[in-house]
Amino acid sequence: MDAWTRRRFLSTSAVGMLGLAATSCSSSSPKTGQSAGTLTWWDNFNALQDLHAKTLQDFSAAPGGIPTKYTFYQLAKYGQALQLAKQSNQQPDVHTTANLATPLPVLIDGGWFQPLDLADEVLARFDEDDLVDGIHRFDGKLYSFPLFSNRWHNAALWFRTELLDKVGATPPKTFDEFRTVCGRARKAGDGVSGWVAGLNAKNPYFLVLNALAQAAGFQGSEGLDFRTGEIRYTDDAYLQVFELFDSLRKDKLMFAGATSSNAIQARGRWAANSGIFFFDGPYQVGSVKRDFPKALDGMGLAGLMSGDAAGSPQVYRPTAPGALYLAKSSTVAAAANKLLGSFTTPEYYAGLAAAMDQPPRDLTAVSRSEATHPLYKELCAQYAKHTFTAPSAVVGNPDVAKVNALMKAPAADLGDIFRGVMSGEITDYRAALAKLSGQSMADREKAIKAAAAKGAQVSADDWTFPNWKPGADYTAAMYEAR
Structure with missing residues (x-):
């Protein structure tokens, strides 16, 4: 076969092989994932599979519905599967973007x-600051x-x-009590x-590290100091987190297969x-209930630890991002838009609360739910008390998205360093x-200059928030006042 045909054959075959690691179901029995009139859907939400x-089956059965094919992928396999699907013209109609490691503006410009x-009536369900x-x-x-609330993190201790x-x-x-136990x-x-822990290369453990650094007193997010705009992974809070886990490694108190294991x-x-x-986020209860039901009764929640006894741990999270594209x-597309509209209803939020994945955008659905496990309700109640909306450069100035699109992922990010x-x-x-x-500061400066040369109205000041205050949400009005 010629070179083009061989590449097409290999990429298509790879999608099929990756599919062996996925779970799928259809509202009908199409012979391929792209059958005419069939809506294909991929996501990586383990606890939301049912x-x-x-939801897709009900949509297909309703008047005006069309056949659907739903596929769940494990996170470790997902990004590669999406890339191969796009290359072989088998991109699903609706999907998430997990593990693509490419800024959304770049994906949009690339025809994704x-x-x-x-x-x-769907748009009316959102508040002004939601979109x-x-x-x-x-x-x-x-x-x-957004499907989910931004009031959650991955550093809850179970x-x-x-x-x-x-x-x-x-x-x-x-931290000291944790080390002692x-x-x-x-x-x-x-x-x-x-x-x-699962620390292999596909598991984003940096989310745990960032939240723990905030709980230890870092006044920023993902290395960014909110007030100064500097990227400071050398802050004492990050060093305290690394020292904690490095001591567990040295004393052989961590699970021996951690660096080769994924989260599941x-x-x-x-x-x-x-x-x-085990450190994990809100999906812990739902995932254990689904995958290891006999272990559910034997788990407990310690919650978010602080760096010291005098601390009051707090976490800062950005505005909830989009989930489905x-x-x-x-x-x-017309059917897909109709289906996506059903993911903004009280019925769907009640389903999210019962499934116990990331908390729904409407957090009140959790406390109202009779199908939600008490541990999940306890966790979400904790989130509501100590998790706050962080400032975001791109919210303050949408042109920052053009800078983000030009920034390259570091050769070794926080999770890579931790794994090492x-x-x-x-x-x-x-x-x-x-x-x-x-490197992060230099790369941002370079991207700012490149974006400005192309007409973007941006500067390093877009990453500074001098009016930020700990223990409070950064509101829309505060962007104008800084």
């Missing part, structure tokens, strides 16, 4: 997505909308109640670790009592974090 499958055309230029809208056109009882401890509230792990039995594998080992503690190549430390490959994390900070 909800999304039922088309604007949404939602009904007026933001540079996050959901580009060039005045809406490409997505424990196995049986193991905690065996070592005679109570749920830790500080991990040190007692061997009392729970041979082979029991203090901390279980690690959660399974934790559910099987291989270790006392409509492929530019879709031939069923946990594997023993990186011995000087202070130097690695200093290098990341310097």
Whole structure:
């Protein structure tokens, strides 16, 4: 076969092989994922598989509905599967963008997505601050909308109640207490670790690290100091987090297979009592209930730890991003827009609360739900108390999106450095974090100049928020007042 045909064959075959790691269901029995008149849908929401499958099936069965094919992908496989699908002209009609590692404006310019055309009654369900230029809208056109609240994080500490009882401890509230309890792990039995984690390259553990750094006192997000605009992964709070986990590694209190495990594998080992503690976000309860139901009754929530006993841990999260996007190549766009509108209703938010994934945009649906596990309700109540809306450069100035599109991912990001430390490959994390900070600042400065040369109205001041205050939301009015 000629070179073009061979490339097409290989990429198409790769999509098929990756599909073996996915779960799919159809409202009918189409022979291919792109059958005429069939709406294809991919996402990576493990705990939402039943909800999304039922939502699509109900849409197909309703008057005016069309056949649908829903596929769930594990996060580790997802980005590659999407890339291969796009290359082989098999891009699903609706999908998420997890693990694509490409800024949304670049994807839009690259022909991935088309604007949404939602009904007026659907748009009326959103508050003014829910749909933001540079996050959901580009060039005045809406490409997505938030499904979830921004009041959550991945640094909640979960424990196995049986193991905690065996070592005679109570749920830790500080880093030092956590370290002490991990040190007692061997009392729970041979082979029991203090901390279980999935740290392979596809698992975004940097989300845990960033939230813990904030809980330890960092007044910013993802290395960015809100007040000064500097990127400072060398802040004492980040160093405290790295020191904590590096000490667990040195004392052999972390699960031995952490650096080669993904999140699902690690959660399974934790559910099987291989270790006392596990850091995870709101999807922990739903995922355990779905994948390891027998382990649900034996789990407990310690919540967000603080760096020291005097601390009051707080986390700052940006405006909730979009979740679902409509492929530019879709031939069923009208049906897709109608289907997406059903993901903004009270019924869908009630389904989100029952599924126990990321909290729904309407957080009141959680407290009202009779199908939601008490641990999930407790977690969301904690989120509401200590999680606040962070300032965002792109919300303050939509032209920042043009800078973001020009910025390159660092050769080694926070998660890569952490993985290297946990594997023993990186011995000087202070130097690695200093290098990341310097490279990130230089890359941002370079991208600002390049974007400005193309007409963008941007400067380094767009990343500074001198009127930011800890323990409070950064509101729309504060952008104008800074």
